[in-house]
Amino acid sequence: xxxxxxxxxxxxxxxxxxxxxxxxxxxxxxxxxxxxxxxxxxxxxxxxxxxxxxxxxxxxxxxxxxxxxxxxxxxxxxxxxxxxxxxxxxxxxxxxxxxxxxxxxxxxxxxxxxxxxxxxxxxxxxxxxxxxxxxxxxxxxxxxxxxxxxxxxxxxxxxxxxxxxxxxxxxxxxxxxxxxxxxxxxxxxxxxxxxxxxxxxxxxxxxxxxxxxxxxxxxxxxxxxxxxxxxxxxxxxxxxxxxxxxxxxxxxxxxxxxxxxxxxxxxxxxxxxxxxxxxxxxxxxxxxxxxxxxx
Amino acid sequence: xxxxxxxxxxxxxxxxxxxxxxxxxxxxxxxxxxxxxxxxxxxxxxxxxxxxxxxxxxxxxxxxxxxxxxxxxxxxxxxxxxxxxxxxxxxxxxxxxxxxxxxxxxxxxxxxxxxxxxxxxxxxxxxxxxxxxxxxxxxxxxxxxxxxxxxxxxxxxxxxxxxxxxxxxxxxxxxxxxxxxxxxxxxxxxxxxxxxxxxxxxxxxxxxxxxxxxxxxxxxxxxxxxxxxxxxxxxxxxxxxxxxxxxxxxxxxxxxxxxxxxxxxxxxxxxxxxxxxxxxxxxxxxxxxxxxxxxxxx
Numbered sequence: 075x076x077x078x079x080x081x082x083x084x085x086x087x088x089x090x091x092x093x094x095x096x097x098x099x100x101x102x103x104x105x106x107x108x109x110x111x112x113x114x115x116x117x118x119x120x121x122x123x124x125x126x127x128x129x130x131x132x133x134x135x136x137x138x139x140x141x142x143x144x145x146x147x148x149x150x151x152x153x154x155x156x157x158x159x160x161x162x163x164x165x166x167x168x169x170x171x172x173x174x175x176x177x178x179x180x181x182x183x184x185x186x187x188x189x190x191x192x193x194x195x196x197x198x199x200x201x202x203x204x205x206x207x208x209x210x211x212x213x214x215x216x217x218x219x220x221x222x223x224x225x226x227x228x229x230x231x232x233x234x235x236x237x238x239x240x241x242x243x244x245x246x247x248x249x250x251x252x253x254x255x256x257x258x259x260x261x262x263x264x265x266x267x268x269x270x271x272x273x274x275x276x277x278x279x280x281x282x283x284x285x286x287x288x289x290x291x292x293x294x295x296x297x298x299x300x301x302x303x304x305x306x307x308x309x310x311x312x313x314x315x316x317x318x319x320x321x322x323x324x325x326x327x328x329x330x331x332x333x334x335x336x337x338x339x340x341x342x343x344x345x346x347x348x349x350x351x352x353x354x355x356x357x358x359x360x361x362x363x364x365x366x367x368x369x
Numbered sequence: 370x371x372x373x374x375x376x377x378x379x380x381x382x383x384x385x386x387x388x389x390x391x392x393x394x395x396x397x398x399x400x401x402x403x404x405x406x407x408x409x410x411x412x413x414x415x416x417x418x419x420x421x422x423x424x425x426x427x428x429x430x431x432x433x434x435x436x437x438x439x440x441x442x443x444x445x446x447x448x449x450x451x452x453x454x455x456x457x458x459x460x461x462x463x464x465x466x467x468x469x470x471x472x473x474x475x476x477x478x479x480x481x482x483x484x485x486x487x488x489x490x491x492x493x494x495x496x497x498x499x500x501x502x503x504x505x506x507x508x509x510x511x512x513x514x515x516x517x518x519x520x521x522x523x524x525x526x527x528x529x530x531x532x533x534x535x536x537x538x539x540x541x542x543x544x545x546x547x548x549x550x551x552x553x554x555x556x557x558x559x560x561x562x563x564x565x566x567x568x569x570x571x572x573x574x575x576x577x578x579x580x581x582x583x584x585x586x587x588x589x590x591x592x593x594x595x596x597x598x599x600x601x602x603x604x605x606x607x608x609x610x611x612x613x614x615x616x617x618x619x620x621x622x623x624x625x626x627x628x629x630x631x632x633x634x635x636x637x638x639x640x641x642x643x644x645x646x647x648x649x650x651x652x653x654x655x656x657x658x659x660x661x662x663x664x665x666x667x
Binding site: 077078080081083084085087088089091092094095096098099102103105106109152153154155156157159160161163164165173174176177178179180181183184185186187188189191192194195196199216219220223247248249250252253270273274276277278279280283284288317318320321324325333336337340343344347348350351355 | 376377379380382383384386387388389390391392393394395397398399400401404405408461464465467468472477480481483484486487488489490491492493494495497498499501502503528531559560561562564565582585588589590591592595596616619620621623624628637640643644647648650651654655
């Protein structure tokens with residue numbers, strides 16, 4: 075009897091914990107969106123930030139976040155994919171493979187601020203670039219490379235061995251098989267991983283505050299050249315992102331409306347995370363249906 | 370013949386390209402460790418600070434003459450905040466993992482997986498901002514003190530550790546063969562007895578790994594913690610005292626000090642210490658993994 079009561083009690087406690095965790099998440103999301111969305115409007119999303127007076131927006135920072143994400147993914151995805159293919163298909167169980175895995179594990183567990191400092195040392199000081207968008211994007215690549223490699227390896231490993239063997243038996247080389255057979259089948263998993271990683275890149279701040287800088291020139295959206303210092307696509311300019319902006323307005327800015335800006339920016343970041351998550355699920359299941367022929 | 374040659378070339382090309390990507394990970398990891406180490410060791414080699422003083426002194430006056438750079442306040446601060454976070458988070462996370470795997474595998478999984486992914490997805494500055502705008506005033510008004518406190522930092526970290534620990538612990542519990550569970554239930558044990566006496570001990574190496582990864586995340590978190598702990602230069606004596614951590618001093622001072630001066634060098638030493646701590650965690654996790662697989666084989 076006693077054991078049964080304990081069992082009931084334990085089960086109840088488990089339910090309470092689960093409900094509490096879910097309620098906490100709902101509360102956090104609700105709190106941020108409820109407080110922040112009142113601030114968000116077209117002006118807030120597009121206007122440049124002000125340094126001393128109220129009424130500025132986050133246009134520059136939002137744009138910087140997006141272009142930083144794109145540039146960093148241009149590096150991260152092919153490198154991670156290559157590493158993942160190697161580990162899943164070519165690597166033999168030997169010392170070298172073990173070393174790669176150990177490095178992936180180590181790199182993945184490093185605090186993002188340490189990765190940021192490495193970026194500061196290499197992409198800011200050694201190259202002599204100063205704070206640049208490119209430096210920030212490369213630091214993010216270092217941060218996300220292990221995650222991307224692991225996601226790609228795992229997705230490729232789920233592909234059935236028979237598919238691979240069938241293709242090899244038809245006379246295709248291993249590389250042809252990987253490109254034409256394995257990757258398309260592994261695509262839903264890889265894409266889901268890419269999108270979830272992208273969500274994390276979008277909100278990362280510690281790794282880029284000392285590489286992309288904590289300021290940004292006011293962008294001139296008519297000057298599309300790689301060299302104009304105010305051009306949106308100039309990779310060699312400082313580029314404060316939205317996440318860094320939230321930290322900055324809270325710690326060292328003199329803005330009278332810092333609270334509203336932080337509220338609004340947080341809501342935008344959370345919305346972006348929600349969109350990335352929904353997109354990952356949606357695309358993942360859509361592609362899965364397409365490729366597996368289910369209707 | 371030609372096609373065979375082309376095929377071979379194509380194959381070699383693919384193998385080579387992916388090999389380069391894999392080796393890049395090694396190069397990046399090694400150069401990161403070497404660069405941070407060579408910068409971090411300057412404090413001791415070039416500026417002549419004794420490592421013992423750095424690790425054990427609480428006097429932090431890098432700009433004074435003679436300068437004192439004891440980092441113990443930050444080390445204790447980091448350990449206290451991350452320790453508090455793990456004490457709150459570990460039981461709840463492991464319980465959630467048990468729930469997902471053993472109590473309600475179907476709907477629990479479907480409901481909690483998105484919850485965990487969203488917890489991971491929320492950026493750390495947003496956690497910091499919620500802490501700053503909601504938790505800090507709450508602590509100040511209803512418990513006492515300034516609000517900026519060890520407690521606030523620990524609570525924010527507990528939330529941030531939750532998804533990490535839960536998902537790794539889930540994997541560990543899922544790896545247990547179903548027969549263990551069934552055998553225990555068949556012997557007449559209740560579900561709680563089975564969880565407590567059979568499943569948890571069997572999953573212990575994995576659960577420990579989960580907790581270590583959570584701790585690593587907590588120790589390395591910079592901005593969310595920095596925003597809510599008050600950053601006061603003293604060892605906390607209660608949960609409501611403000612603290613300073615290794616990551617928060619780096620975040621705050623890196624932009625205010627000039628490169629290649631002692632006040633800057635010592636920040637790199639703290640970064641090196643953070644790096645060494647993560648390396649130690651990796652070694653520990655590998656050790657636990659090996660012990661775990663050995664005891665399973667027997």
